[in-house]
Amino acid sequence: xxxxxxxxxxxxxxxxxxxxxxxxxxxxxxxxxxxxxxxxxxxxxxxxxxxxxxxxxxxxxxxxxxxxxxxxxxxxxxxxxxxxxxxxxxxxxxxxxxxxxxxxxxxxxxxxxxxxxxxxxxxxxxxxxxxxxxxxxxxxxxxxxxxxxxxxxxxxxxxxxxxxxxxxxxxxxxxxxxxxxxxxxxxxxxxxxxxxxxxxxxxxxxxxxxxxxxxxxxxxxxxxxxxxxxxxxxxxxxxxxxxxxxxxxxxxxxxxxxxxxxxxxxxxxxxxxxxxxxxxxxxxxxxxxxxxxxxxxxxxxxxxxxxxxxxxxxxxxxxxxxxxxxxxxxxxxxxxxxxxxxxxxxxxxxxxxxxxxxxxxxxxxxxxxxxxxxxxxxxxxxxxxxxxxxxxxxxxxxxxxxxxxxxxxxxxxxxxxxxxxxxxxxxxxxxxxxxxxxxxxxxxxxxxxxxxx
Amino acid sequence: xxxxxxxxxxxxxxxxxxxxxxxxxxxxxxxxxxxxxxxxxxxxxxxxxxxxxxxxxxxxxxxxxxxxxxxxxxxxxxxxxxxxxxxxxxxxxxxxxxxxxxxxxxxxxxxxxxxxxxxxxxxxxxxxxxxxxxxxxxxxxxxxxxxxxxxxxxxxxxxxxxxxxxxxxxxxxxxxxxx
Numbered sequence: 001x002x003x004x005x006x007x008x009x010x011x012x013x014x015x016x017x018x019x020x021x022x023x024x025x026x027x028x029x030x031x032x033x034x035x036x037x038x039x040x041x042x043x044x045x046x047x048x049x050x051x052x053x054x055x056x057x058x059x060x061x062x063x064x065x066x067x068x069x070x071x072x073x074x075x076x077x078x079x080x081x082x083x084x085x086x087x088x089x090x091x092x093x094x095x096x097x098x099x100x101x102x103x104x105x106x107x108x109x110x111x112x113x114x115x116x117x118x119x120x121x122x123x124x125x126x127x128x129x130x131x132x133x134x135x136x137x138x139x140x141x142x143x144x145x146x147x148x149x150x151x152x153x154x155x156x157x158x159x160x161x162x163x164x165x166x167x168x169x170x171x172x173x174x175x176x177x178x179x180x181x182x183x184x185x186x187x188x189x190x191x192x193x194x195x196x197x198x199x200x201x202x203x204x205x206x207x208x209x210x211x212x213x214x215x216x217x218x219x220x221x222x223x224x225x226x227x228x229x230x231x232x233x234x235x236x237x238x239x240x241x242x243x244x245x246x247x248x249x250x251x252x253x254x255x256x257x258x259x260x261x262x263x264x265x266x267x268x269x270x271x272x273x274x275x276x277x278x279x280x281x282x283x284x285x286x287x288x289x290x291x292x293x294x295x296x297x298x299x300x301x302x303x304x305x306x307x308x309x310x311x312x313x314x315x316x317x318x319x320x321x322x323x324x325x326x327x328x329x330x331x332x333x334x335x336x337x338x339x340x341x342x343x344x345x346x347x348x349x350x351x352x353x354x355x356x357x358x359x360x361x362x363x364x365x366x367x368x369x370x371x372x373x374x375x376x377x378x379x380x381x382x383x384x385x386x387x388x389x390x391x392x393x394x395x396x397x398x399x400x401x402x403x404x405x406x407x408x409x410x411x412x413x414x415x416x417x418x419x420x421x422x423x424x425x426x427x428x429x430x431x432x433x434x435x436x437x438x439x440x441x442x443x444x445x446x447x448x449x450x451x452x453x
Numbered sequence: 454x455x456x457x458x459x460x461x462x463x464x465x466x467x468x469x470x471x472x473x474x475x476x477x478x479x480x481x482x483x484x485x486x487x488x489x490x491x492x493x494x495x496x497x498x499x500x501x502x503x504x505x506x507x508x509x510x511x512x513x514x515x516x517x518x519x520x521x522x523x524x525x526x527x528x529x530x531x532x533x534x535x536x537x538x539x540x541x542x543x544x545x546x547x548x549x550x551x552x553x554x555x556x557x558x559x560x561x562x563x564x565x566x567x568x569x570x571x572x573x574x575x576x577x578x579x580x581x582x583x584x585x586x587x588x589x590x591x592x593x594x595x596x597x598x599x600x601x602x603x604x605x606x607x608x609x610x611x612x613x614x615x616x617x618x619x620x621x622x623x624x625x626x627x628x629x630x631x632x
Contacts, residue, residue, distance in 0.1 A: 402477055405477060405480060408470040408477070408480050409476070410470045410473050411473045412469065412472075412473070412520055413519075417469070419468070419469060419470050421480060422470075423475075423483040423484055423487070424480075424483065426463075426465055428483075428490065431487065431490060431491070432464070434464060443468070444464045447464070451467075451517065
C-alpha cells in the first residue's frame with residue numbers, strides 16, 4: 001500500500017484534494033508516474049494527476065478516463081501526498097541526448113522517515129510545461145510556506161489581535177537606510193559611482209515596493225485566517241443553539257455567518273495553475289463548492305445565482321459564464337453528487353442528483369388542492385412562497401408539473417395562474433356527470449359554494 | 454347548474470383553465486374534445502348555423518368567472534370541428550364558420566324523410582318553402598341555413614331523387630321531387 005510510505009491525501013466527493021489551511025494549488029500535470037527505486041514494493045503510481053501546491057506534492061489516481069476506471073481498482077492506488085517539508089534535495093535535470101527521447105522527469109530526494117532518505121522520480125508522460133513545473137517546484141520548496149503557517153498560527157493563537165503585531169516584512173523595511181554623502185564625485189569614476197548609486201536607489205525603491213506588496217499579501221492572508229476562525233466559532237456556536245438568548249442576536253449571527261460563508265475558496269483553480277486541465281479541475285471544485293448553497297436553496301439553484309456566488313467566493317480569480325457552463329457540463333463524466341439540468345424553457349439550474357421532482361410535485365399538488373386554491377388557482381409567486389424558493393424557480397416547477405399533466409393554466413387579465421388539472425376527470429360521454437367522489441366533485445362543490453355567497 | 458337561455462351548461466364551464474388554450478398535448482386534446490361537443494350541442498339546441506369569430510357568441514365567454522376565449526382559441530376549436538367534417542369555414546380568412554351539427558348527408562336524409570312523411574314525393578316546392586313553409590314547421594328543417602340546405606339538396610339531386618331549377622325570381626330556386 002502506498003500509504004505505508006507516503007501519507008494518504010484526502011479527496012473531496014468530487015475528486016478534488018482537500019487542501020490544508022493556506023495551501024494554494026500552483027500547478028497541475030496529467031499522466032504523471034511517481035517512481036521510487038529505493039523502496040522495494042513501492043506501489044505502482046502510474047499515469048495519475050500530479051498537483052503541486054505551496055505545501056505538498058499530491059499524486060491522484062486518474063479515474064475519470066473510462067479506460068482506466070476498471071484497472072484502477074486492481075492497482076488500488078489511493079491518492080498520496082508528499083509534504084514539501086520532507087524534501088531534502090531536488091536534482092537539476094541534465095540536458096542530454098538521452099533526455100530528448102525520454103519522457104521528461106524530475107528527481108528529488110525526500111526523507112520519509114528520519115533514518116532514511118530516498119530518491120523519487122516524477123515521470124511526465126503527458127503534455128504540459130515541464131520546465132515551468134520544475135521552476136515552481138523549486139520556488140515552492142524554497143518558499144517554505146509551511147513554516148509561515150506555524151508562525152502565523154501560533155501568533156493567531158495568542159490573541160485575536162495578531163494582525164497588529166506587524167510580523168516581519170513591514171518593520172523590515174526600516175533596515176534599508178540611506179547612505180548620506182559618502183563619496184565626493186570626481187572624474188569618470190565619480191560619474192560611474194553616481195550611475196551606480198542611482199541604479200542602486202531604483203533597485204531599492206523597487207524592492208521596497210514589492211516588499212509592500214508582500215506585506216499586503218501576508219496581511220490578506222491573516223485576514224482570511226481571522227475570517228476562517230470566526231466562521232469556525234460561529235459554526236460551533238450554531239450547534240449549541242439552545243443557548244441563544246433572543247431572536248435579534250440569532251438573526252445577526254446568521255447574517256454574519258452568511259457573510260463569512262461567502263468569504264471564499266482558499267485556493268481557486270485557475271487557468272495558470274491547471275493549464276489544460278483547467279475545466280476539469282474547475283468542474284470538480286465547483287461541485288464541491290456548490291453543495292452548501294444548494295442545500296440552502298432546497299436542492300435546486302439557478303445557474304446565474306451559482307455564477308454570482310462562485311465568483312464571489314473566488315474573489316479575484318473570476319471565471320467567465322462560458323467556463324462555468326463548461327465546468328457544469330463536464331459533471332456528466334465525473335462521479336459527482338450534483339448535475340446540470342435544463343428546463344424546457346431553457347432555464348438552467350444545478351440540482352442534487354438525489355433531488356426528485358416527485359417530491360416537489362407532491363407539494364405542489366397539496367398546494368393546489370386546498371379549498372381556496374382549488375377555486376382560485378395559484379400563481380408562481382404563491383408557489384414560491386409556499387415552497388420557499390425563488391419565483392423564477394417556482395414557475396419552472398409549475399411548468400414541469402403542467403407538462404406532466406398535473407396542472408393546467410389559466411391566462412386572464414388577472415395574470416398567469418395554475419389550477420389542478422381536472423380535464424382527465426371529465427367524462428366526455430356525459431359532460432354533466434360528476435362522480436360522487438374525486439377531485440372534480442370537490443371542485444364542483446367548492447366552486448358552486450363560492451357562487452352562492 | 455348554470456344556464457345559457459334554456460341551455461344547461463356543464464360544471465366545467467366555470468373552470469377557468471377551460472377558457473385558456475392548454476399547451477400540453479393530452480390536456481389539450483381533452484379540452485378540444487369538450488369544446489367541440491359543447492359547441493355542437495349548443496348550436497343544435499339553439500338552431501345556430503353560423504358562428505362569426507369576431508362577433509359575440511354566448512358560449513365563448515363566461516361572465517360568471519370573467520373569462521372568455523381568445524381569438525386563437527376560438528379558431529383552434531372551430532378548426533378542430535372543421536377537420537372532423539362537423540364545420541366549414543365560409544371564407545378564407547376564417548371569420549365565419551358553418552356548423553354542421555348534422556352532416557350534409559344526414560341533412561339529406563332528413564329532407565328525404567320529410568318529403569316521404571308529408572307525401573310530397575312528386576310535388577314541386579321552392580327552397581324558401583322548405584325553410585319556412587307550413588310543412589316544415591316543427592321539424593328540424595325549419596329555419597335551416599340556406600347554404601346547408603342547398604348542399605343537402607344537391608346530394609339528393611346527384612342521386613336522382615330531385616331536380617333543382619331556377620325559379621321565376623332570380624333569388625329563388627325550385628325543387629321537383631321524384632322519390
